[in-house]
Amino acid sequence: MKKALAFDIGGTKIYSTIIDETGNVIGEIDKFSTPKTLDKIKQILKEQISKYENKVDAIAIATAGAVNNDNTSVIGSTGNLPKGYSSIDFQGLSTKRVFLENDANAAAWAEYKIGASRGTNVSVMLTLGTGVGGGIIINDRMLKGKSGAAGEMHFKMYPDKRRKCTCGSWDCFEIYASGTALKLDAEEALHDKNVTTYDVIDGAKKGNKKMVDILERWQNDIIVGIKGLTNLFDPDCIVLSGSMAQFVDIKHVEQEVNSDIVTTPTSIRLATAGNYSGMIGAALMALKG
Numbered sequence: 001m002k003k004a005l006a007f008d009i010g011g012t013k014i015y016s017t018i019i020d021e022t023g024n025v026i027g028e029i030d031k032f033s034t035p036k037t038l039d040k041i042k043q044i045l046k047e048q049i050s051k052y053e054n055k056v057d058a059i060a061i062a063t064a065g066a067v068n069n070d071n072t073s074v075i076g077s078t079g080n081l082p083k084g085y086s087s088i089d090f091q092g093l094s095t096k097r098v099f100l101e102n103d104a105n106a107a108a109w110a111e112y113k114i115g116a117s118r119g120t121n122v123s124v125m126l127t128l129g130t131g132v133g134g135g136i137i138i139n140d141r142m143l144k145g146k147s148g149a150a151g152e153m154h155f156k157m158y159p160d161k162r163r164k165c166t167c168g169s170w171d172c173f174e175i176y177a178s179g180t181a182l183k184l185d186a187e188e189a190l191h192d193k194n195v196t197t198y199d200v201i202d203g204a205k206k207g208n209k210k211m212v213d214i215l216e217r218w219q220n221d222i223i224v225g226i227k228g229l230t231n232l233f234d235p236d237c238i239v240l241s242g243s244m245a246q247f248v249d250i251k252h253v254e255q256e257v258n259s260d261i262v263t264t265p266t267s268i269r270l271a272t273a274g275n276y277s278g279m280i281g282a283a284l285m286a287l288k289g
């Protein structure tokens, strides 16, 4: 059975393990804090690769940032990784094929192959974490766009410059649907810079009316975004993943979305491929031929 050495390179952590062609994690999970310099990131990759490359058929990297259509390099700048990250010659690190994909795209592929969107033709995945990632699969293909950057969730929610997004632009879906967004919602509602997402979640659970309203406002923005995505892509399902997905009322969102769209009803689902879905998706893509 074919195997890949997989990495997940994010702004705070780098994970690495071995995954087989059916998506099973068969190695130990190695975990590193993401270094602040390019050289140290390369050093981690090189060390892992030299340890394992003789045992695998490919190197599969799920990474923050947009990845080109040849799956060989990072094209988009990623604010949370060191400057020059996109200049790394990933193929130069191994004698085996090195395959890259955007982390959210890779995770969406894992859901499609072994998780919540298995068996569908059209699916959209939203990763709700500190930021928002996205992956769109249409008829067995990842939607990559002309350059590779399709599926980024930076479409506009409001026209009047209310909130600056992490990408530098204004009022993107990401800055209304992320964990960061929930904190901003709370800061605005309570005029308190120190309020945390935990305060909102915990307060809402205990029935605090203000916190319930803040959580609802956040969820309503997610509903608005999902309605747009549903009308654009007419998906079989929308999969929600990431650390914030558990705070979304899935059934309520599904009802609201389906009551106000021009397509036939869609299904909203929680992700099931697990914490290593980025590495699994990248490995499945790298090993598929």
Ligand SMILES: [Zn+2]
Pocket (backbone or CB within 6 Å): 153, 154, 165, 166, 167, 168, 169, 170, 172, 173, 174
């Ligand atoms: Zn943005």
